[in-house]
Amino acid sequence: MDNYLSMQPRPEENTSAVEGPVLIIGAGLLGASVGLALRAQGVPVYLSDVSPTVEAVAQDIGAGLSLRALAAAAGSSTVDAAALLPAEPQLVVAAPPPDVTAEVVIDQLRAWPTATVIDIASVKAPILSQVLASGADASRYVGTHPMAGREKSGPVAASGELFTSRPFVICEHELARKDSVKLAQTLGVELGSTITYLTVEEHDRTVALISHVPQVMSSLLASRLQETPLYALGLAGQGLRDTVRIAGSDPSLWVQILAANAQPVVQTLYGVREDLERLIATLEDPTAAGARLDIAQLMSEGNAGVARIPGKHGGAPAAFAHMTVLVDDTPGQIARLLTEIGELGVNLEDLRMEHSPGQPVGMVEIAVNPNEHDKLKADLTSAGWKVVR
Amino acid sequence: MDNYLSMQPRPEENTSAVEGPVLIIGAGLLGASVGLALRAQGVPVYLSDVSPTVEAVAQDIGAGLSLRALAAAAGSSTVDAAALLPAEPQLVVAAPPPDVTAEVVIDQLRAWPTATVIDIASVKAPILSQVLASGADASRYVGTHPMAGREKSGPVAASGELFTSRPFVICEHELARKDSVKLAQTLGVELGSTITYLTVEEHDRTVALISHVPQVMSSLLASRLQETPLYALGLAGQGLRDTVRIAGSDPSLWVQILAANAQPVVQTLYGVREDLERLIATLEDPTAAGARLDIAQLMSEGNAGVARIPGKHGGAPAAFAHMTVLVDDTPGQIARLLTEIGELGVNLEDLRMEHSPGQPVGMVEIAVNPNEHDKLKADLTSAGWKVVR
Known part of the structure; x- marks a missing residue:
């Protein structure tokens, strides 16, 4: 002491x-x-x-x-x-x-x-x-x-x-x-x-949109998985995993946050509810006139929303070109891959591992500038890597 | 020819x-x-x-x-x-x-x-x-x-x-x-x-839960971002990015998929709507008796759902220990990091890059087996890496 x-x-x-x-x-x-x-x-x-x-x-x-x-x-x-x-x-x-x-x-x-x-x-x-x-x-x-x-x-x-x-x-x-x-x-x-x-109002509306409502949507979705048979979850891909990741957060903390920011959160949830009601009505009779247009509109609005999020270097995520490379699930493999990418002078914009149910092989998804994509893919392939998509 | x-x-x-x-x-x-x-x-x-x-x-x-x-x-x-x-x-x-x-x-x-x-x-x-x-x-x-x-x-x-x-x-x-x-x-x-x-019924219920409803939830959330001021989106973290990633998917394809699988999707969406209605009612009066318990229950159900998804090696995601390492945003840095991790004999369970608004520094989040976490953190730190969380 x-x-x-x-x-x-x-x-x-x-x-x-x-x-x-x-x-x-x-x-x-x-x-x-x-x-x-x-x-x-x-x-x-x-x-x-x-x-x-x-x-x-x-x-x-x-x-x-x-x-x-x-x-x-x-x-x-x-x-x-x-x-x-x-x-x-x-x-x-x-x-x-x-x-x-x-x-x-x-x-x-x-x-x-x-x-x-x-x-x-x-x-x-x-x-x-x-x-x-x-x-x-x-x-x-x-x-x-x-x-x-x-x-x-x-x-x-x-x-x-x-x-x-x-x-x-x-x-x-x-x-x-x-x-x-x-x-x-x-x-x-x-x-x-x-x-x-x-201002406090700007802040609270902002965190409602970028943090609290995403948390609610992720929890609402993850909650549905409670009833899902395990064989079904074994087929889950990266899309589900990404969407429910934050649903693992601490309930006691989030009770306090959501209760404190109830008004801005609920205002945004009204919009979600309206869209959800419209989608449910559409899916209850998907052959009705205009049904497909309704669904397309919801999906397009999602496209428009996600395109507004700035990427790592300020660009929209859609601006990057992706490729997926197979790697053995052993220590050092991903490092070897990234070493070669670095030696080629290519800067990664994003990188994620994909989980493969039941197989001892990993996949690494890489995002790069579009003008570097084709050359990198060719270079990696000729270096013996399996670029799978 | x-x-x-x-x-x-x-x-x-x-x-x-x-x-x-x-x-x-x-x-x-x-x-x-x-x-x-x-x-x-x-x-x-x-x-x-x-x-x-x-x-x-x-x-x-x-x-x-x-x-x-x-x-x-x-x-x-x-x-x-x-x-x-x-x-x-x-x-x-x-x-x-x-x-x-x-x-x-x-x-x-x-x-x-x-x-x-x-x-x-x-x-x-x-x-x-x-x-x-x-x-x-x-x-x-x-x-x-x-x-x-x-x-x-x-x-x-x-x-x-x-x-x-x-x-x-x-x-x-x-x-x-x-x-x-x-x-x-x-x-x-x-x-x-x-x-x-x-069976076809098992299949269609499965994809509704693990793919189609996640797509809907991601699109519903991303759609809200259309109204968000750009300064707010500049504050967005990895949670939002992950949750809306699949909202960037092709609307014309998803119209066909959702219309074809309308019944299983809508059955799951009824459950979402019920939970959403309950949450909205709770947030409209967050000081009412039982309100906080309601919110906690929704969050806990989300915890329970996400915990059921198998991880890369069959374990639940919560079973992994995470750490975040700072890297310069230049080619080859992540490779150097992963090379050292590989040389330490540690197998990565998951890896993701985090985006940092406005700064030329990257963060790499690493998931490893919990029993390897502390030693790896110490080894990386003594090798000069900044392990920030």
Whole structure:
């Protein structure tokens, strides 16, 4: 413990534009990852979590100093952040479960007279409303959403690079102080993220469309598989696997997210319901006049929607040319393939493995620029690879 | 032309268990791919397509001999398959668009007194009904479904390896002759596929669940993106991309498939609608008693469904451990990473690239056996890779 404390950097070792101290409330996956990223740059970070275990694990992985541990080292039976921190925090990061985020933000605004308080919850409007209604000093509050996550949770899964190259949305509001907004931006930059400014309403409608409704659709579909005979699932291809992948997400977290963003989600689901009703009516009598046109229209609208998503280099996904290569299902085969592609000077736009039920052979689907496709296919084939489609 | 004809193998050069001749009606992606696979083994293959261009292209890529070209070479103004083939076909493969498949099967059963006629359409019950109702010799008909496809269509996209390691479903029926069923099985084996026997009803319910309803859900979701501002789509992550990927499929083909399999699809969509209605009602009043339990139940049912899909080596996807590694977005980087993983003796269970909006850095998500995860992560990190999550 003493050793660990003595490892805390002296202030001059802080290489970050965030001065600190930073107090993180909630030391799960996201909170601990923020702590790790800041500690790596020497920012003094303090951790608090309702769970003593989570708080202790977060300290053990190096995400900051546990307030409970500091209190115990000082022989104190209570944990008083104001007494334990060397100074008032420059920044408080509220990272508890979504359904208590507003409460934590309000408490922290009241606890400190000058600290900027941000939260990192994935739904923003309800938190801002509660903060504004509370009478606490909302000028020091800024909502943010670092758009990163993973299947796992808890500090053990944390990483200082979790937010690298991911969007970091900042939701200003009319009362927000400029220096608080600026500090939120500095944090996003230090996390290696790409900063985007949205209003809370824009943000919540956006995540409803690009995250919450996709989650609902994936879960609705996956739910149907409960009744499916296993022989049928054995025939499943990559299309089904991709479509239901996110249905494996944590229900307890999603209950909080969907409940918090209910209005924007339900508005989009009304549109889904309307299209679904029309499709069901059409499929109940597929020989009726206009039925096929109805189906074609739904499919074409799907084409139009998916074509609007930017690709890795900003192009639409349809702009890439695909090929599939057979590889033995042994270590190193895919590496050998990609080494040869790299030696040919071709940059992969996308790459995915396809699963083959029942056979010890893998397939790697590669997306490249269309003008590189034919030559690459010929080169790989003459190098002995089986390019199958 | 003469050169090409002289390249036709002599009978003793046929290394396949399919003797032939094989007549393929419909020389698009699937028909031409069957032709290529059989030609590669020396089976005599003849091609017919309503489109002269498609038929000519299929011959040019080596999928078989065009009946039109043979007729022209013989100075005939009409195309009479019986006169052009050296003998009655052992096997006729009906591979036209889905909505004319039954018609082609019936015509071919009537055209030849002993040939086995199979079709490869992706919906099976309506075709069998029409064949049985036609009065044609249904004992020589066997429905099959080689479960392969790709985004592209037409013979240019064909490959003799299209069906390798993919399921090949054979739908026997009560009247089917044993030798015809056996021939369908031989074809599936020669295509390199994994054979599965289902009734037409089992097959159609299966594809409704694992292919047609996923397609509908993906299209319904992607359709909502039409209204999404572009800044919102710029924030989209891998979850959205995976969920809407198949929404890019060809509407004209899917109109035929959904119309043909309307009943099994609509039965499953009733279940989706019921869950969607319940979720909408819940989200309209997320503070009502039991609302959160309702949402949790939907999400948990999704968990349960997705967990039933077998993984690459037969395990459920949840059984794998994931990690994400940062790579420079330059040729050869991913290869270098996978080379090192291969040298460590670790077999990849899955691999996907993640797209990072706006930054020249790629992320590769790797799935491995859980007992290999921690060592691999440590080894890669000490080799200088950034393992970010």
